[in-house]
Amino acid sequence: xxxxxxxxxxxxxxxxxxxxxxxxxxxxxxxxxxxxxxxxxxxxxxxxxxxxxxxxxxxxxxxxxxxxxxxxxxxxxxxxxxxxxxxxxxxxxxxxxxxxxxxxxxxxxxxxx
Amino acid sequence: xxxxxxxxxxxxxxxxxxxxxxxxxxxxxxxxxxxxxxxxxxxxxxxxxxxxxxxxxxxxxxxxxxxxxxxxxxxxxxxxxxxxxxxxxxxxxxxxxxxxxxxxxxxxxxx
Numbered sequence: 001x002x003x004x005x006x007x008x009x010x011x012x013x014x015x016x017x018x019x020x021x022x023x024x025x026x027x028x029x030x031x032x033x034x035x036x037x038x039x040x041x042x043x044x045x046x047x048x049x050x051x052x053x054x055x056x057x058x059x060x061x062x063x064x065x066x067x068x069x070x071x072x073x074x075x076x077x078x079x080x081x082x083x084x085x086x087x088x089x090x091x092x093x094x095x096x097x098x099x100x101x102x103x104x105x106x107x108x109x110x111x112x113x
Numbered sequence: 114x115x116x117x118x119x120x121x122x123x124x125x126x127x128x129x130x131x132x133x134x135x136x137x138x139x140x141x142x143x144x145x146x147x148x149x150x151x152x153x154x155x156x157x158x159x160x161x162x163x164x165x166x167x168x169x170x171x172x173x174x175x176x177x178x179x180x181x182x183x184x185x186x187x188x189x190x191x192x193x194x195x196x197x198x199x200x201x202x203x204x205x206x207x208x209x210x211x212x213x214x215x216x217x218x219x220x221x222x223x224x
Contacts, residue, residue, distance in 0.1 A: 034212045042203060042215035043156075088156070092212065100171070101146070101205075101213055105155040 002027045004091050006104035014112050017079050021107045023089030024071040033072050034101070035063055036088040043088055046074070079111045115140045119204050119216035126194055126223055134189045134219050136204030142214075144207040145187040146171070147179065149200040150218075156203070162187055194223040 007022045025033065032050045036043035047056045049065035049072060056063050060079075065072045076083055086106040093100060117138045126132055138145065146161040148171075158171030162181040176198055178190040187206075191198060199222050205213040 032212070041218045043213075045212050045214070048212050090156075090212075100158060100161065101156075101207075102158075103148075103156040105153065 002091060002093055002102050004089055004102055004104035006087075006089050006107050008107060009105065010108040010110070012110045012112065013079055015080055017111075018075065018077045019079060019109065021074040021076075021087050021089075021109070022071065023073070023104060025089075025091050026070065027091055027093050027102075029093050030067065030091070032092040033065055034090045034092060035072070035074050036090065038086040038088055038106070039084075046087075048092075076109075079109075081111050081113055084109055084111045115214065117204055117206055117214050117216040119202075119219050121219060122217060123220045124222070126221070128195055128223055129193050132191050132194060132221075134191075134202060134204075134221070136187045136189065136216055137185050138187075138204075138206040138214070139185065140206060140208060140214065141184065142206035142208055143184070145181070146205050146207070146213070147177070147187070147189050148203045148205065149173065150203065151200050159189070159202075194221075196223050199223050 004025045032048050034048050035046040047063045052067040060077045063074045086108050088106045089104045091102045120135045143164045147159040148156045150156045157173050159177050160179040162168045168179050202219045204216040207213050
């Protein structure tokens with residue numbers, strides 16, 4: 001059964017800290033791994049990772065995928081209070097649903113001033 | 114602006130009273146999906162649609178129906194809502210390059 005496991009489930013840091021969020025997965029037919037940020041309502045897209053070892057960056061956020069060890073990390077440097085959110089990792093597979101997103105339970109990040 | 118629009122944003126209803134949550138996207142996406150989000154359980158797929166008139170069950174379809182008569186619309190129907198369907202619901206559509214785009218969510222309470 002395809003699944004996504006995120007760790008930690010919650011994390012409290014202070015502004016300026018660097019955090020690393022983890023996502024491990026098991027999948028039959030891997031297509032892509034996606035990261036989302038969810039603040040008050042709808043998840044918003046951060047990154048889509050398809051190839052191993054290629055870092056995606058957007059400002060203070062970066063992510064990388066290891067398809068051999070079946071995990072991805074999301075790094076946030078110099079955290080700000082506005083980074084407080086739930087970060088979701090999701091797997092896009094080639095299974096019968098032709099593109100079903102399988103979500104992890106998320107990591108709740110709280111950044112204190 | 115490219116978006117997925119859900120309505121209503123909030124809904125309180127009574128057990129057994131049929132309701133429909135609408136979802137519309139303006140990106141000409143073929144793939145659309147409904148999720149529910151519950152504390153400790155994350156986002157779980159209810160139904161999805163790969164194109165007009167093509168729908169299939171996700172992980173938690175019991176108690177829900179969907180239809181896809183037009184490409185842009187994908188309503189979620191609860192024929193006889195029950196309290197265990199109290200949840201936060203998201204509609205999403207999928208493009209090729211950027212994964213899913215989510216609607217703003219519908220907070221449903223069934224009393």
